[in-house]
Amino acid sequence: MSLLLRVRDLEVSYGAVPAVKRVALEVPAGEIRAILGANGAGKSSTIKAILGLVKARGTIELEGRPIHGAPPHRIHQLGVAWVPEGRQLFSTLTVHENLKMGAFARGDGPRFASRVDEMFALFPLLRERRSQLAGSLSGGEQQMLAIARALISEPRLLIMDEPSLGLAPKVVQRLFEQIREINARGLSILMVEQNARQALKIAHYAYLLEVGRLAAEGPSAALMASEDVQRVYLGG
């Protein structure tokens, strides 16, 4: 199995405050991997380092090519797309314009139109809302748009930060099914999620972060069965 993403000895600090200490993780092509942990465990810092949004030390390789130190727009061009925590849509742009921003690096030629149709097939509600401002969508619709905006760039790696945050339980259920479908079409996913139980249901493998360090890792089934993980993260 080929390795899509490989992170070694990752260190991130904000001023003198360390946020991530010697974290190592991998995403093999075709898998969903999850990073779990409490607030402030360093989950978001880890993925922001991979995206090039915060300064970090260590090595980050995409298909064997080192990408650490590259500016975020370059890393994106290499095939990494992001679904940020809290959606972070461009609220003054319409749904369609947000998709255009998603395809910024690819350009909006004829290929773009067919990608938009694919996105509308995946999220039919977005088709009806295409001329609305993104800021006027409901939480669930915003999450769909945030995912569509990332997918339309045809990434090789999709990085999702807390996709379930602030969504109703029913919506979360449907969202995770859709993430699984997207993965089944061949896209590799690295996901940060506080909802550990849900994440472990769809992830193949997961990492547990505790105050910036890797506390445990393993296949989801094994973590789910582990008593420590049960006690700390799954609430019983």
Add this chain to the structure above:
Amino acid sequence: MELFLQQVLNGLMIGSTYAVVALGFSLVFSVMRVVNMAHPEFFMAGAFGAYLTIRHVTTNFFGVLAGGMLVAAVIGLVVERLAIRPVRGRYVMIPFIATSGVGIALQHLAERVFGSDPVAIPPVVPTVSYTLGQLSVRNTKWGRATRAVAERPEVAAAFGVDVNFVSRLTIGISALMAGAAGVSIGILYTSAWAFMGLLYGLKSFVCMLVAGNRHIEGVMAIGLLLGVLEALVSGYVSSTLRDAVAFGVLVVVLVFKPGGLFGSYSV
């Protein structure tokens, strides 16, 4: 009636320079959250660019306009590299102070090079009042990217937008506009001087504050309005009261609407 029309026309002429300079302040702030205090010096650079072009290159109005705008844009890009890019994204006072410093340095550089007395700009052609093309921040690819950076710089970068390029683009456009305003004021008053940016810059800044920086159209309207108001005060009351009116309006508006008449982006 003739005096009235004459004054309105004068006012629109001066007002269009306020509008254009204010637009530059507002554009740079809304896209990058930087109060660019060196912006008035782009205006000054435009006037000296016009002077240099007339002396050494051509007296054709469009050539002079292009020369002034080019000089302003070059100064703009240097300021972007030296005083804006290194501190962009930091607390708003830091770029404010950095650009203030560069602005003062530019004034004194101009004084050193051209002397402290105004240099005469020969009257080349009757002043042409130009219309500013609708700034295409709406439906072009980079226009959209600029709006995306304005709202969420981090997300825009993660979707392939080179934020440094947007920074150069924004400062470049704002400097081109300020340069054009500098050329027209230089030609109108047939002179350029090192500290000409101070009063024009301050008044344009006032226009942006009064309008709020959220809507381009609002900023432009207030610029034109201030020009007309000043011209009418000069014509019918007294030209010594002109500046007091501008700043008086600012005080009144800010007391009642601190975010400006049409709303502002916050830091």
